[in-house]
Amino acid sequence: MKRALILWLPLAGFVAFLGFVAHGLYAPADRSITSRMVGKPVPAFDLPEGAPGRGRFDSRALATGKPRLLNVFASWCVPCVAEAPVLMELKRRGVEIDAIAIRDRPQDVAGFLARHGDPYRHIGSDTVSRVQLAMGSSGVPETFVVDGRGIIRHQHIGDIRAENIPDILARLDEAAR
């Protein structure tokens, strides 16, 4: 009898294992990534112009009292093409958007804006990703919600899609309070 019980132990162990993983599977954990930079001021930078004739982009230009988006993009980035019309829609709704072009050349950025629309007030050029890394951004596109005092309030990783617009607008409202 005792031996017979031992023989069923592996099955019992396996059933317990199944229970655990089924629980883990159907109660998925929160896997959202929160940047360490949220709640901190935008790191100080002073970037050369990202597109011809647009002028330099200084981090002090962010603290204007009105919340805004800071978009990290590049002309060579395919998801940024998909994001471009959504940014235009946000601009149409009165959102101010600044940009940092990553590892890009001003003439390529100008071509990108001519093809896909230009939602940006300022465009800085970050040719070696130095500001990007200081912002805690690891890829393009990424977008930061910055409040009127230049403090990062939210980080959106990946392209902003049409379905994200309400969330982004809500984040901007929240940053305004």
Added chain:
Amino acid sequence: MIAEAGLAALWLAAALALLQLVMGATAFAGRGDAARMVGGAVVGPAAVAQGLLTLLAFMLLVWLFTESDMSVRLVAANSHSAKPMLYKIAGTWGNHEGSMLLWVTILGVAGAAVALFERRVSARMRHATLAAQAAIGLGFFAFLLFSSNPFERLAPAAAEGQGLNPLLQDPGLAFHPPTLYLGYVGLSVAFSFAVGALLTREVDAGFARAMRPWVLAAWIMLTLGITAGSYWAYYELGWGGWWFWDPVENASLMPWLAATALLHSVTVLATRDALRAWTVMLAVIAFSMSMVGTFLVRSGILTSVHAFAVDPQRGSFILALLALYIGGALALFGLRIATVKEGAQFEPVSREGALVGNNLLLTAILGVVFVGTLYPLAAEALSGEKLSVGPPYFDATAGPLALLMFVLMAAGPLLRWRRDQAKALIRRLAVPMLAGVAALGAVLVFAPGIRILPLLGLVTAIGVGAASVAPLFGRNLRRTPLFIWGMVIAHLGVAVSLAGMACDSAFTRETLVALNPGEARMVGPYSVRLTAIDPVAGPNWTALEATLVAQRGTNAPITLKPQARSWPNPVTQTSESAIATAWDGQLYTVLGAQDERGRWQLRLWWKPFVTLIWLGGGLIALGGALALVGRVRRAARQPVAAFA
């Protein structure tokens, strides 16, 4: 058209797998001689045809990838027309659907091989085994056809593909998954044999001899896969370590541990007809670990740097398959094993005794790794708390167990089967023990500040190394069977790996420096000078590249070019480390970011004898290959009737 043909081949193969299952079951348990004869006549050809059709489906998918056919969803999502050809091909299995198709292909081809070549077990057992293999295949066919169709069309076709994860764009990783899969699926055959043996109650030496080459082959592939994966992680991730106890790494380590135990217990069963129940249990566990590993990696249940295909629906599908196959096999085990007679008896001090010890320790290590991998999950389920079990847990638990096992590994091959004298063993171990003591003295003299675990590792490595070659003493080397050479080389490989790990852990020198071009720093015996930072571009990436000139004493300087790469599609940053290999270690360099004063951060390591780790892994696999060739040749020389 090609995609449709591939899908048709896959459906046909699935239908044949169903036929194989039904006919195999009929041949094994059907009522009436006529039914059994028909079943027996059909099951083999069905298995062969099924294997060929899955292979065809896989080749068609490879074709679609080489053509960059963007009207196929899978190709569009995982390939890019600008990718080098090697990675277009590797892209076939560098994703969920393609890798599942590769899995089922290897499964089908392995089943065909059993049907064609396996004549050492009874016809009844072969039929039961093929039915079990078909049952496994069917689950994965259903998975592919109902939830992960690799041939799905995309309408309208994409203009361009989305690329392959750049971390995976590396020759080492292109071949890493197929190697591991060959190992996993080889264990599926061992599992099917175990199920067949339980069904027919033929758990004996003949079953062990039939299963052994499959276990050996699977184990060789797992060894190669893990070794290559470790080296890949080492040079590609730029962290300078060689093992991280990452859940995905553990997912391949756990089947390897089980397969290593199985390999040794199957030898006891084949040679001495002992350890019957234990061997069957291990065969079930080994394949279960392959499936659990696959499940953990694919369900997204554990977060990891390189887990992919995070999808609860697919996770549930694999979970159902797990419940069906493993649960079924364990239930069959519980029902049947009590009716299997116990095998031959042996004394504790004997070759069998040492192998039982090795099995217990390997199983204990497996348990420790299993618990460590799943503990975060269990903790989150019980308390809602997120935590991770890091290398300190694994090092502290698996390390001492492994050291104990290495000591046993030194003694095992020097013991006689059935019974031996402890005194005689100690006499035979005298030379290895002296070597270990000499090593202890030497290390304490030359590296007095060494920590305890690396010290024990080094001493054990020297002792085990000496003991591994001891079985060759006094033998005519030319007439020594190939599988003895295999064992000696594999055990020597373990000693070599262990020495590499101990040296890396004890003697590595690391510096993080910030340099302006023209400045130099010392690391280990090298003086490293940063001469330039330049932008460079590859076929589908751009990078900053540092030019480092490393000089050791008065030797000729070496140039190293570590890169910080940017991939546009999908957007990723990777560090391409640059490594210079010398006979006594590696200089490992990584380019970091520029600091606020404009200096370039460089991470420099001098890693003495680190290469021994992978050299040892290669030796272990080579030993396995020699043993496999030796066993297969010996089996071919002996008349088949001897095994009937």
